[in-house]
Amino acid sequence: MNADIINPFLSSVSNVLSTMAMLEVTPGKPSLKNDTVSRGDVSGIIGMTTATISGSMAITFPENVVFDIVNRMLGEKVTKVDDTVTDLVGELTNMIVGGAKGLLEEKGYDIGMATPVVVTGKDHEVIHKAKGQNILMPFNSEAGTFYVEVCFDA
Amino acid sequence: MNADIINPFLSSVSNVLSTMAMLEVTPGKPSLKNDTVSRGDVSGIIGMTTATISGSMAITFPENVVFDIVNRMLGEKVTKVDDTVTDLVGELTNMIVGGAKGLLEEKGYDIGMATPVVVTGKDHEVIHKAKGQNILMPFNSEAGTFYVEVCFDA
Numbered sequence: 573m574n575a576d577i578i579n580p581f582l583s584s585v586s587n588v589l590s591t592m593a594m595l596e597v598t599p600g601k602p603s604l605k606n607d608t609v610s611r612g613d614v615s616g617i618i619g620m621t622t623a624t625i626s627g628s629m630a631i632t633f634p635e636n637v638v639f640d641i642v643n644r645m646l647g648e649k650v651t652k653v654d655d656t657v658t659d660l661v662g663e664l665t666n667m668i669v670g671g672a673k674g675l676l677e678e679k680g681y682d683i684g685m686a687t688p689v690v691v692t693g694k695d696h697e698v699i700h701k702a703k704g705q706n707i708l709m710p711f712n713s714e715a716g717t718f719y720v721e722v723c724f725d726a
Numbered sequence: 727m728n729a730d731i732i733n734p735f736l737s738s739v740s741n742v743l744s745t746m747a748m749l750e751v752t753p754g755k756p757s758l759k760n761d762t763v764s765r766g767d768v769s770g771i772i773g774m775t776t777a778t779i780s781g782s783m784a785i786t787f788p789e790n791v792v793f794d795i796v797n798r799m800l801g802e803k804v805t806k807v808d809d810t811v812t813d814l815v816g817e818l819t820n821m822i823v824g825g826a827k828g829l830l831e832e833k834g835y836d837i838g839m840a841t842p843v844v845v846t847g848k849d850h851e852v853i854h855k856a857k858g859q860n861i862l863m864p865f866n867s868e869a870g871t872f873y874v875e876v877c878f879d880a
Contacts, residue, residue, distance in 0.1 A: 615845075617771060619774070619775075619782070619839075619841065620773070620840055621838040621840050626839065628773070628840055628842075658853045659855075666855070684775040684838045685773075686772075686780050686781065686840050687782055687857075687877070688855040689782045689784070689854055690853040691769075691771075691850055691851065692851045694847075694849075695848070696845055696847030697845065697847055698843060699843065699844040699845070700843055701812075701813075701820070701844060723841070725841060
């Protein structure tokens, strides 16, 4: 998978978190993810299709990181993964892929977005079944580190 | 959501399991799912898009049920959720949505399929974020009971 596809996701994550949560995030170095262990406790997952390739993105937050983001965005103190948390993770997932979709369209990729699914549970694993490599992107912030995974066919 | 959309998934699950795993399945009564608790330990999730609506499907297997299905399909005895199990759940997810896609096309719905994502973990929860109702369909079989959830906007 080339930088053409990855970079719009990197930009979109930073844009969405800075606009919606007033949270500046610093992208770490993308790497290939060869294991299936989730780096967090709450994951937003979304499927994407284009005319030629399809794939999926997951954004995964440790509990303490997502609780801090909920507090920044909604001014609510949450201490467990409830509907407020999963709704917000679903919304962030939508906005990030929506932002990336816009940037990808400028490069000639026309992306169809499915609706997000949010998965919770300590020690859950998320395994992308697209045939391409799974790219893991860490993002560091005042709220802590969270992760985005993108996997496309080809 | 109407029967036009649900029935192709019911048919496709039965077709795929009977063809690929020689497993006859009996669909139970579909119901609205209002909680988020996953009925199983391994879930295949796939996003779908049409020109007008988008959504997601999850197929969820308790461990003992998916182990039995692996044994029927591959002749392998597995006792833990490993790559063999998640690959097979990813494939089944693909085939079921692929089959439903064919049936839906006959009714004039043109479905774009994303690639599947497989989620594992005891007590994981899968929360569909499409705006429509989440339809839960139980399937009974000699291998045990497993569940399909379909949720579309509108």
